[in-house]
């Protein structure tokens with residue numbers, strides 16, 4: 237298959253698949269290759285045997301019910317914000333036709349040794365067990381300020397300027413306690429550490445708005461999740477790309493990368509030579525062109541036969557342990573799922589813990605989370621080094637994505653998608669509703 | 683007088699070697715059209731078609747491969763919750779019949795266990811008119827495989843439309859009237875509709 241393409245994409249992780257889909261829809265001729273024999277790369281969901289061969293190749297596998305494929309365990313645990321950018325992309329590309337979503341049952345935060353629901357509006361703040369009576373009133377005032385803030389109406393600014401005042405100054409204006417700052421900053425704005433406190437308040441404001449609007453959309457939590465696991469997302473975008481003419485080759489290692497005058501020119505695989513002036517790839521395809529970010533993430537997949545204690549037996553939830561609460565510098569995230577999202581057989585629960593490593597004994601760092609989970613049937617752990625490209629790709633035509641980070645949602649991943657899109661296409665990504673070519677219903681009777 | 687039930691949506695997938703005529707069968711069924719040597723249809727790999735059989739109306743949600751079969755790169759998503767499948771081969775291409783066996787096996791492994799499968803030998807027009815030297819897979823071979831694996835069996839031509847509707851009617855009449863939506867798909871807990879616009883265009887009926 238000696239052929240010419242506009243773009244070659246290497247790796248079928250979510251970032252690459254979204255880009256592949258978007259570029260195909262725009263009429264680019266795309267060749268998409270993965271060295272592995274399944275879709276998703278690092279953002280795949282693994283079945284039971286894949287999971288154990290990756291994380292415990294020689295270990296004992298416990299007796300577990302269900303078929304192999306009744307298990308869909310995400311390698312990178314994340315949820316979609318229901319008003320976030322990934323949702324937006326899914327809707328605009330109609331990839332929602334291939335994937336069904338359900339809400340995540342709740343959003344919880346750990347505070348003072350207890351687990352409590354994160355209040356998402358003024359009403360919930362007033363009922364919340366997180367705060368005392370006076371603090372509730374202050375929190376209510378703060379949330380009303382966020383809800384009513386209008387750029388053009390000075391009277392809603394309360395004398396604050398989101399671009400010059402730090403977030404800490406905004407908190408202090410509302411006289412919020414440190415513990416309240418903790419759950420606003422970490423469980424609503426979803427900051428992984430406290431650096432944001434001394435930065436202009438604008439970004440935190442926007443993050444809180446995203447959280448509040450996401451909760452308002454479906455009610456129970458700001459999060460949604462695809463049935464059968466996150467691995468459905470790259471598959472859905474790959475299908476989009478294929479429908480618009482993208483060519484897919486799994487299980488196809490790259491034998492050689494071709495260069496002309498120091499620029500990318502194509503690849504050689506078992507299927508032959510494929511040429512293109514541009515390549516988009518995940519970091520594993522160009523190890524010599526990426527660098528470590530310095531951060532490493534530990535993730536623990538815990539198989540359980542019960543929900544997380546003290547969470548009203550919810551079928552799914554996010555639980556955040558803010559760094560301050562357990563003497564750390566980075567938050568610990570727990571994503572809990574069950575058969576309701578078709579990722580485990582009935583009767584099982586899956587809790588995936590993740591955090592950025594701070595010590596030489598990372599598994600010990602997860603102890604505060606393990607304590608909250610109760611008994612576990614088995615625990616599988618993995619450590620991931622985070623990589624990013626050394627260069628922006630303009631010189632050699634090689635555009636490399638970032639490793640998926642430790643954050644609990646997809647907002648940083650979609651930032652990377654938009655950034656790559658801009659670098660590759662030389663124009664910002666503008667999402668257009670795609671024409672409904674697929675929707676043709678047959679009109680003629682038989 | 684009774685109100686008709688909303689038509690039951692049935693996910694139907696197509697499998698088979700590249701170029702056996704899968705997309706052409708869909709085009710024939712959905713639009714009663716055929717295009718010689720056409721480029722793979724871009725942007726049309728998810729079509730719906732209603733089909734009335736007796737007093738039952740079925741709405742087929744037809745998933746075409748979008749070419750992902752070419753390098754054996756169909757995603758698990760493709761098979762997921764499929765309630766019906768067409769495994770297509772070209773009766774003038776023995777290799778495509780071997781491939782059909784492989785796809786039947788793959789379906790038994792990947793799809794729901796009560797999936798209804800039709801084995802379809804396509805391009806019947808090429809062997810009509812006693813022009814039999816082109817035929818490389820006999821009717822008997824096809825029937826035998828279908829019997830072994832408990833499949834419906836048809837020989838069709840997307841080009842002349844011979845037997846095409848019969849495939850879909852045949853599958854439709856095998857779909858149980860009140861089949862619970864597939865085993866793995868839980869009905870509890872509301873699924874959410876991300877795109878809140880009303881999706882479907884006006885109805886049509888066929889068959």
Ligand SMILES: Nc1nc2c(ncn2[C@@H]2O[C@H](COP(=O)(O)OP(=O)(O)O)[C@@H](O)[C@H]2O)c(=O)[nH]1
Pocket residue numbers: 698699700701702703704705706707717718719720722804805806807808838839840841842
């Ligand atoms: N003679 C004949 N040609 C057909 C028939 N069905 C499809 N073709 C042709 O076979 C080629 C491949 O068809 P296509 O539907 O794209 O196959 P697919 O790759 O399985 O989707 C095209 O050139 C079609 O025109 C048929 O029933 N008879």
Ligand SMILES: [Mg+2]
Pocket residue numbers: 704705706722746747748749
């Ligand atoms: Mg086709």
